[in-house]
Amino acid sequence: MPPEPFDTGALRPAQDPPKRDGLSLRGSRRSGRRLPKRAAIGRRSFTSTLKALDALATSGARVSVRINDLDRGTSVLAGDDFVTLPIAGLGVVPLLVEVAAAMEAGTLDGFEIIDRAILPRVDVGGVWQHLKAPALPVIDLAVLTASAGDTLAANALLRRVGLPAVRARIEQLGLSRTALLDGFRDERGPDDAPHVALGSAGELAELFAALVNSQAVSPGVSAQVAEWLSLNHDLSLVASATGLDPFSHENDEHGLLFINKTGRDAGVRVEAGVLAGPRAGVSYALIVCFDDLSIMHRVRAHEVFRTLGTELMEYVF
Template sequence: MAPTPDRARGAEASPGRRRAASRSGRRVAVGRRSFTSTMAALDALAVAGAQVSVHVDDLDRGSAVLVGDDYVSLPIAGLGVVPLLVEVAAQIDQNRLDPYEVVDRTSLPAVAGPGTWQHLAAPSLPVVDLAVLAASTGDALAANALLARIGLPAVRVRLEQLGLSRSAMMDAFRDRRGPDDAPHVALGATREYARLFADLVNSRVVTPAVSAQVSEWLSHGHDLSLAASVTGLDPFAHEGDEHGLLFLNKTGRGDGVRAEAGVLAGPRAGVSYALTVCFDDLSIAHRLRAHDAFRVLGLELMEYVF
């Protein structure tokens, strides 16, 4: 995967940052460990025909330390739910949405995607519980219920307000996509999602209250199988880690799609990151190669923050 200059931020980035980007599409902060193993893993995937996009920011320095094709919009599956959660939290904060309003799943088309609600006896849940399910378990039915309540146009407006010009939520989750359906749930650029997660932990998304609420929902995320697999955290209870590790993330999974964005902070540094890999899911070996690249990134992120 060839290094890519920081195109879309050229107008707002400092001259020093633009010079750094021009010298190396993936630059590591001075005195910190490099991401050479990650670059090698992603290059190997790209040579094999995968589409790869990655972006890592140092939260303290406010600068990119790893960049590769981060401006490209790729399918991101369930990762695209994050702007929906932001809009839900914003409407609750503005008293436009009752957090305890009950939504009935019987009014929604059935979807056999990931999640828990479809296996529960309770046919109705309040909005806040649906947000927890969508954030923590990637619950497709819960996300669809929130989207039906909020409306896709509101999410698109929120994306524009957040400055996510290369990202979009296109549709609800579906078991099958016909010719009249959008081809994907969501598209996203890793540059924008890494920045979104940095803004969440820095209380810059809509309001500090909205940032805190969305961060809390995401902090319960159960999917630590990609980049987060090397953290050693308990997937079901990883708040207040005794080793001083701060972590939140959201993953996206689809046919031939793996995506993850998040924040990882330790005693030495903090980073926001996003990685998307779109590949031909022809065999378990193809899938495991993609997963291995996430784990390599996770390991080097851990080395960076510790």
């Protein structure tokens, strides 16, 4: 049977934004410059992204996308954004929220030392396994988790706060289609959860919007998690269109605000984040699950993310 068509929903044209409060993380990065109205109209189309997603879905991939305009608080583009799919390492974002919330509540000391010797070995990603330091404080483990996708550091945080606490935090955040199922493993056996985490593009885009709007748990927690995520080194998918330095993009000289998190697994690519320029700001999420049969299959999946990144840059500038 042919694959079901990709439901792109409605691509709604944006209107003049009302004034809104609460975008404190973006306020200092936005200038008063606005594009001429005629030029702005041409930059609001996601035609290339839609074509690329349709082609990928036709080839058998499962795709889910959501883009929200932060100033308007409305959806700009939505396609199967309610579908729950594997999100791999992006599932650590609720974990980071729980760690930051516990630190703010005083139930977790950010300088508490965790020894990696108590953790099962995992080699699927990260740098802590290559460092000589056998133990690190919680707050440094959060930085490694957010910036380097460090699976051992994430497992250490998960062991410390507990999976039930993270699941309770996910529920408190109002995420009904998102779940952290397990820690990271080199191999998954029949008794293990089939995936690290599941989520939907709609909820992931909303979560990132909540982070920059200071609405995830509290302003302090939102700011802390956004700060950790702003250190992310993986700018190879959507973020490749930004031209930012992967290792130093906290204070971009062109006024671009960007935070993101990616997830990668066999046949899974996902990215969610916030991109804000002088003209507009968006939160976005794209999940692609594909048959990773060859390098070319993988490259085609990656190209969709880069196409989206290019059109997002046109939208915010």
